[in-house]
Amino acid sequence: MTVTAVQKAQLYNLLSAALTNVDTCIDGFSHSQSDKKVQADILINDWMGLNSTVSDLLSAMDNILKVKETETVPPDGEEWPECLSAEDRVLLEQQPRVVHVMVALDKTGKYMTVSEAVKNAPVKSSERYVIRIKEGKYKENVVIPKNMTNLVFIGDGYDKTFIIASKNVVDGDTTFSSATVVVAAISIPLAHRHSRSGSASISAVVRSTCAATLYPDLCLSTLVAAAPATAVKTSRDVLITALNYTISIVGNNLLTVKNLERQRLLLSPREQGALSDCVEMIGDTLDEVRATSAELGEFRFKNYSLAAHKENLLTLLSAAQTNQDSCLDGFSHGGADKKVQAALIAGQKHVFRLVSNAMAIINSLSTAEEAAAAALKARPEERRLEEEWPEWLSAGDRRLLQSSTVRADVTVAADGSGNHRTVAAAVAAAPEGRSASRRYVIRIKAGVYRENVEIPKKKTNLMFVGDGRMNTIITASKNVVDGSTTFNSATVAVVGGGFLARDITFQNSAGPSKHQAVALRVNADHSAFYRCSMLAYQDTLYVHSLRQFYTHCTIAGTVDFIFGNAAAVLQSCDIQPRRPNPRQKNMVTAQGRDDPNQNTGIVIQRCRIAATADLRPVLASFPSYLGRPWKRYSRTVVMQTDISDVIHPAGWFEWDGNFALATLFYAEYKNTGAGAKTGGRVRWGGFRVLTSAAQAEPFTAGRFIGGGSWLKGTGFPFSLGL
CATH class of the missing domain: 2.160.20.10 (Single-stranded right-handed beta-helix, Pectin lyase-like)
Structure with a gap:
């Protein structure tokens, strides 16, 4: 199936959110020992099955969904995500031309609380609905539910309009429910009605750089998801953006494994040991990808030669990939082990492929300077x-x-x-x-x-x-x-x-x-x-x-x-x-x-x-x-x-x-x-x-x-x- 890079990125984001929801559900039972009993007795088997299914879908997308070729459209303006239309950017940067409703503590608006304004907003709106929140301290918890789509909050300044509350774990809330403002609504611009073309603007440098990787479609879709087009101007920008995206994915992966590790009562000693190994190794992967990104950042701002540091970068990323493999290898000793492995395999392989792409890009950045440096090292x-x-x-x-x-x-x-x-x-x-x-x-x-x-x-x-x-x-x-x-x-x-x-x-x-x-x-x-x-x-x-x-x-x-x-x-x-x-x-x-x-x-x-x-x-x-x-x-x-x-x-x-x-x-x-x-x-x-x-x-x-x-x-x- 052929899709645009933006569409593929949206699918990745939705499935990643699905995995995050399951992890967050598990996290809600981590505040006391009695919570953990419920967590262990009720949730672990369902969690493992759902996690495995969604992870398999993420993995399968790399092979099933192919990114279509598109014309390069030069980006302009500020560095905003491409999901924001031109009108959205005007709303965020300038005073809005239209305000649908106003909230004011002094009763000069239609509502005195933000929650009231949200409650009376249109459901599943296809157009932006602008709520102006005048200067003041609004002491309330606000939830934007899933069916309240395309809402916009406009305040009088971050130092003038405050929404304040004090829910916390010590007083009995979960971390998830303690938020002062909760945003659950989503907006998916499937028609791309405001786009300057029918699909994502993918520059020639991005396409040529991704073409050198083993997983080019994954490379393209992750770059679209990770950064606005104006931030990616050179192959090194592609590499740094890909690495920073990988860091976020590895961090989520680590949280997933830590959540599973907490279910020790339902795991065999070897499974417990293998999960502990995974936590250690994925932590090492996170350190190694961060170190690679930091070293590349110095190249970016100090114009360092990549040739002199290439082997060091590849060493770090090779170790990161090895950690992903070794984590899964720890579950290869018996049939029971493989049930836990199934809950992890797609996430580990996803990181493996992201790191593979980064290494391929490093290997492909061969310039005259690098060739000269290599000659000097003969x-x-x-x-x-x-x-x-x-x-x-x-x-x-x-x-x-x-x-x-x-x-x-x-x-x-x-x-x-x-x-x-x-x-x-x-x-x-x-x-x-x-x-x-x-x-x-x-x-x-x-x-x-x-x-x-x-x-x-x-x-x-x-x-x-x-x-x-x-x-x-x-x-x-x-x-x-x-x-x-x-x-x-x-x-x-x-x-x-x-x-x-x-x-x-x-x-x-x-x-x-x-x-x-x-x-x-x-x-x-x-x-x-x-x-x-x-x-x-x-x-x-x-x-x-x-x-x-x-x-x-x-x-x-x-x-x-x-x-x-x-x-x-x-x-x-x-x-x-x-x-x-x-x-x-x-x-x-x-x-x-x-x-x-x-x-x-x-x-x-x-x-x-x-x-x-x-x-x-x-x-x-x-x-x-x-x-x-x-x-x-x-x-x-x-x-x-x-x-x-x-x-x-x-x-x-x-x-x-x-x-x-x-x-x-x-x-x-x-x-x-x-x-x-x-x-x-x-x-x-x-x-x-x-x-x-x-x-x-x-x-x-x-x-x-x-x-x-x-x-x-x-x-x-x-x-x-x-």
Whole structure:
């Protein structure tokens, strides 16, 4: 079906309002424990069904309704929404030529109260009905009911005409009913009688910008809904407007999930955990989209080059999309989970598509300045390096990672000889908002620490220093079989940015029969790990999102044991498939890139891939593969790595039949060892053998995660190439 952009935007607004009404109904029972009993006993099942139905309609509109081509009509005048006619704008900007009725406290008008004037106004009027409210303080609650359409209030000035009341929650009202003035009427100009053309004015710049996205109709309709045409003059205006609209949608989405989370009595423990995960991740999405919009705002007013910041913007938005996917993944462990998932899926996918469009627009903004900036960043191709670190690691951080002695701010010791007995206690006591120049170092003495640890978002630039990976071990056993979500099963979860760790083992001891059980989850930007071990079975290392770097680490596991959607580089690491359960296959990676505009992937460079001692004698019974595509645009590159015969000659394995085999990006470059021969590799459309340094260069640490050189103070040679 073909509609105008304005018509599609109106449909979005109506369905969004329907979802908001249901949420607001639920909110009305949130003021006391007795309210919540009614909320839980009566409303939750109906809420979930209605929410799911309306959400499905919102999602379906992207595919069913197509925006028609229209002639460009130059906008003029002030920046008013297009639903306001020329006559409406005159009413708002100038003294009205016609006043239908007057309200005055001094009895010089027809009515003394605003409510009386509203009550006697015409019902379902197709023309504007103007109520003049003279100077004074009108102490009353006013409701404009749904059938009182096209009313206009004109006062004598915002400092002269006041409508005042005092309803509130403490005295027994709901938030919804406490409003001094309530406007429930709607007006839908279906005929567009005052429009200068038969449909929305959509400029050429909007059309050309939206054409570069995966969801162009959604792009057009949201822009019409979000801003007047005069506010969108350049492609960057399109991008900023789209992001600001996305922020509002994510905020509503977060409220929806929080409302559902409150119904804990009707949810299983795993559903409760999954909803808590969603609240955290959607909150992260909101922060990431806001950060992107703020950074773009600086470009807008300071004329910054997009080229120098493009990867940072894509990193933030890639993480935002990953959060939406991960929220839904938390409900994929059982049939009961999927009922709750159904109530969320359309809202999450809607945000995913909005963010996708923003990333596509960023990728499409290629100017001569950006091309020149890219040329200046060209890297030498064949300079060999002994070591390589991301450029966002300062010289001080590199010394911290490598120094034999590090001065700690606090010490953790299980025997009581330090400041804290547990790692979690040390993290809880750490300051918030540390800068990289004032890194907070927690030394963890030798010992086995049986605990789950989370470094929250506000605890930035923390560093863990152990006494060696064989001596300092943090271990726990949360897992999916026992009721956890994959996301929440991590022994150590890192969310605070700028995190560093060295000389520690992160372990999940749940065992192969417990399915997903994460040792380390990282969704922290600019995080790095040196001489650490990550040990588990299925889903050992969760490189969830943002930029990450691992060097001289050991990662051991069975199924999908390095997985996620970060931009992650592993250098000089030992990657060890171990013995799985009977009839299982080992998968080294399961990368989760779900949009072609994301700048994410897993890069394994100059590592060693070999079997553990327990797998070695039974290699023939348990084939191992370099990876399989968890999501449609999965991207993994293995280069300059020694691959033993633990890897099957086919190299890679499918996820589910032909899913993603043509859209994935799997590549190998200059690998060695018995398992590195590419003659027997899969023949998928998305697999390739890289044959030149130019093809491999984008996946080096210097290019892929925005870094790549030693600073002079480190004393080591450096290279930004292969």
